Amino acid sequence: MWKVVTWNVNSINARIDRLLAFLQREVPDVVLLQELKCEQVKFPQAAIEQAGYHAAVFGQKTYNGVAILARSAISEVSQGFADGDLDEARFILGTVNGIRVASAYIPNGQAVGAEKYHYKLRWLERLRAQLATKVNMAERFVLGGDFNVAPEDKDVHDPKAWEGQILCSTPEREALKRAFDLGLGDTFRLHNQDGGHYSWWDYRMLGFQKNKGLRIDFLMATAPLLGCCTGARIDRDERKGAGPSDHAPVIAEFKL
DNA sequence: ATGGCTACGATCCGTAGA
Numbered sequence: 001m002w003k004v005v006t007w008n009v010n011s012i013n014a015r016i017d018r019l020l021a022f023l024q025r026e027v028p029d030v031v032l033l034q035e036l037k038c039e040q041v042k043f044p045q046a047a048i049e050q051a052g053y054h055a056a057v058f059g060q061k062t063y064n065g066v067a068i069l070a071r072s073a074i075s076e077v078s079q080g081f082a083d084g085d086l087d088e089a090r091f092i093l094g095t096v097n098g099i100r101v102a103s104a105y106i107p108n109g110q111a112v113g114a115e116k117y118h119y120k121l122r123w124l125e126r127l128r129a130q131l132a133t134k135v136n137m138a139e140r141f142v143l144g145g146d147f148n149v150a151p152e153d154k155d156v157h158d159p160k161a162w163e164g165q166i167l168c169s170t171p172e173r174e175a176l177k178r179a180f181d182l183g184l185g186d187t188f189r190l191h192n193q194d195g196g197h198y199s200w201w202d203y204r205m206l207g208f209q210k211n212k213g214l215r216i217d218f219l220m221a222t223a224p225l226l227g228c229c230t231g232a233r234i235d236r237d238e239r240k241g242a243g244p245s246d247h248a249p250v251i252a253e254f255k256l
Numbered sequence: 257a258t259g260g261c262t263a264c265g266a267t268c269c270g271t272a273g274a
Contacts, residue, residue, distance in 0.1 A: 216274080
């Protein structure tokens with residue numbers, strides 16, 4: 001069994017105790033992290049190593065930051081896109097157990113029409129270009145991330161209220177689909193077609209307690225991995241208790 | 257009562273998240 005996780009931890013240093021407990025509880029083979037919110041020098045390397053994990057980090061002060069954790073060695077690591085823009089730490093690619101893996105933190109976009117919204121749409125096109133040129137979609141590859149897009153209305157607690165809004169607008173959904181159409185399938189949707197399953201809940205307004213959430217975090221996989229994906233789930237319990245991230249981990253298992 | 261948060265880097269509030 002090969003277990004992979006994607007998780008936006010909303011600051012790895014604020015979440016380190018929860019992350020270590022999660023690693024001990026789930027014993028994943030690969031963890032794709034987003035929103036480290038720290039530079040590499042502030043990354044809790046020793047604690048991660050002591051937990052039995054290698055780490056490949058693309059850090060940034062205060063914002064963004066992505067990493068790959070793995071129980072096996074991580075090789076062929078590249079940070080950012082091949083188009084040379086390293087302004088924001090949002091994408092890291094590597095190889096674990098002979099399988100290509102990547103962690104992506106898609107820009108939030110702030111509001112439809114805002115400058116950050118156009119940056120988000122451009123970034124999604126650059127992600128598509130990166131995947132098209134740097135990843136062989138005929139081979140085993142898994143892309144985990146906080147995509148900051150709810151692909152369908154059933155991924156939204158109140159589709160009417162969110163219609164056309166940031167994270168749900170048609171241009172965002174289409175840009176995301178163009179990237180996934182290269183050959184990536186959603187491991188969660190492979191096993192569960194129901195609505196009402198979310199990976200993020202607003203800290204405000206009792207969002208979690210009222211299950212007012214969005215499903216915006218996914219583990220996407222190419223056909224050779226989808227064919228051996230035995231299960232996928234959202235670890236909703238990780239959102240409970242004191243000091244959670246606003247995102248829950250998404251977990252998928254593969255029989256290699 | 258229809259709002260209720262969290263983290264960061266710098267203060268004792270502004271920015272950002274989604």
